Amino acid sequence: MASESLTNRKPKGTGIVTRLKKLAFGMKGNDGLLYKLFIYGLLIGIGFVYLFPLLYMISYSLKSLDDILNPLVNWIPTQLYLENYQAAYAVLKFLPTLLESLYVTAIPAIVQTAVCAVVGYGFARFAFPFKRTMFVLVLATFIIPPQVTVIPRYVFFNEIGILGSIQAFLFPALLGQGINSAIFILIFYQFFKMMPKALEEAAQLDGAGYLRIFLTLALPMAAPAIIISFLFSFVWYWNETYLAAIYFGNSLTTLPLELQKFVATYQQMYPQSGGEASEINEGINMAGTVMTILPMLIVYAITQRWFVEGVDRSGIAGE
Numbered sequence: 001m002a003s004e005s006l007t008n009r010k011p012k013g014t015g016i017v018t019r020l021k022k023l024a025f026g027m028k029g030n031d032g033l034l035y036k037l038f039i040y041g042l043l044i045g046i047g048f049v050y051l052f053p054l055l056y057m058i059s060y061s062l063k064s065l066d067d068i069l070n071p072l073v074n075w076i077p078t079q080l081y082l083e084n085y086q087a088a089y090a091v092l093k094f095l096p097t098l099l100e101s102l103y104v105t106a107i108p109a110i111v112q113t114a115v116c117a118v119v120g121y122g123f124a125r126f127a128f129p130f131k132r133t134m135f136v137l138v139l140a141t142f143i144i145p146p147q148v149t150v151i152p153r154y155v156f157f158n159e160i161g162i163l164g165s166i167q168a169f170l171f172p173a174l175l176g177q178g179i180n181s182a183i184f185i186l187i188f189y190q191f192f193k194m195m196p197k198a199l200e201e202a203a204q205l206d207g208a209g210y211l212r213i214f215l216t217l218a219l220p221m222a223a224p225a226i227i228i229s230f231l232f233s234f235v236w237y238w239n240e241t242y243l244a245a246i247y248f249g250n251s252l253t254t255l256p257l258e259l260q261k262f263v264a265t266y267q268q269m270y271p272q273s274g275g276e277a278s279e280i281n282e283g284i285n286m287a288g289t290v291m292t293i294l295p296m297l298i299v300y301a302i303t304q305r306w307f308v309e310g311v312d313r314s315g316i317a318g319e
Helices: 002-008 012-024 032-059 065-069 081-090 093-127 133-139 147-160 167-172 181-192 197-205 210-221 222-239 244-246 254-262 262-269 284-314
Strands: none
Touching: 032 147, 032 222, 032 284, 065 254, 065 284, 081 093, 081 254, 081 262, 081 284, 093 133, 093 167, 093 181, 093 210, 093 222, 093 254, 093 284, 133 167, 133 181, 147 167, 147 244, 167 244, 210 222, 222 284, 244 254, 254 284
């Protein structure tokens, strides 16, 4: 009995090693201290890469010219210098330009989301000749760069007289050819394809038609797809400067368009003595950039919960 107890007795260091392993790797290998340190370190590193440009812009936008030229002042300015934002506000003509930006961005985004929902529902729930061919052609439009079709569209829009107005954005969105509409059609197609047919059949037995089924049954179920499509559409229309500059000309403008000519506008508004162009410092440039992206940050802060939920439920990663 004595020899048997000696053979079953574990070394004294075995329990300590086991506890250290549990502390480092956890019970299942994914809840230990080392695992958490690695995950949090990776997330902090990735987050810093994304936040660095924003932090850099905010820091420099609050610096005076003396702080910018002082090599001892790195991230934290010696004082909150708000005159950069006053100059940027005047150069951007911020409030009227913001209203115009929302006008040419929100309305096409709403129309595009509604039209893509209808098209996606049609492809998902109805059978008609050449359905697959047409669906492939719709998705193929995403591959074609907009620079390829800009000249034919410009000529066509000029002939029907919609250049210089919001209709240049609204007309393609109304026909399912807005900015990256193929992606939104695919999102709605995936959502409506997963909808059980038994729900439609039950609604039809109750006397509901296709339009009522779409409005009262399909759309509420596709709320995550609507949220994700509208937000992506809103951001893409907001950041679109190439097509906006061509189609709108001098009739309409947006904050990103004004930011492109920010330096030239500043030099015209604040000339030096003798008629020479004034030099713009980096602080004013960064203040203009922060004010341009500020509406997008506010929209994301308000809709963050629904945005993340929409991405999670739709199964896409976006762009």
